[in-house]
Amino acid sequence: MIFVTVGTHEQPFNRLIKKVDDLVADGDIREKVIVQTGFSTYVPKHCEAHKMMSFDEMQQALKDARIVITHGGPSSFIEALQYGKVPIVVPRQEKFHEHVNNHQMDFTKLIAERMNNIIPVYDIDNLKKTIDDYDEIAITKSHGESSNNKQFNEQLEKIVNDLSK
DSSP states (O other): OEEETTTTTTSSOOOHHHHHHHHHHTOOSOEEEEETTTOOOOOOOOSSSEESSOHHHHHHHHHHOEEEOOOHHHHHHHHHHHTTTTOOEEEOOOGGTSSSHHHHHHHHHHHHHHHHHEEESSSGGGGHHHHHHHHHHTTTOOSSSSHHHHOOOHHHHHHHHHHHH
């Protein structure tokens, strides 16, 4: 199962949801897809969609997912890491009116370079290939499992503190 979450930011993230829905429609994704759509206005036709999910539903989807695809909000991809998943991170972009600025792009690049524990996708047209090659890519990444959680959190805290100076 693939779980897609776009968080609770009030601007739609239709670009990601539509791309995933199209990949399912075209047969490029053949497994079940669950999408948490948030405030997006595009309604998936080929995926199981939930506008919002309870905490327990979200945790269960994260546990059950083979692949987690998320926006660039830190809490969303950190949750995936806490379940030992290497998330595919598609940051929201200002030019598509998905956020007020490009901080998700900047943060995703920073974490990908410093932590090497996420799979960034900056160009939505690369999502299919990333999903196709997920297992080979994920094995090259540092996993956010319990032995690395403390180190990850310490490094993430330092990055956030440095950015806020």
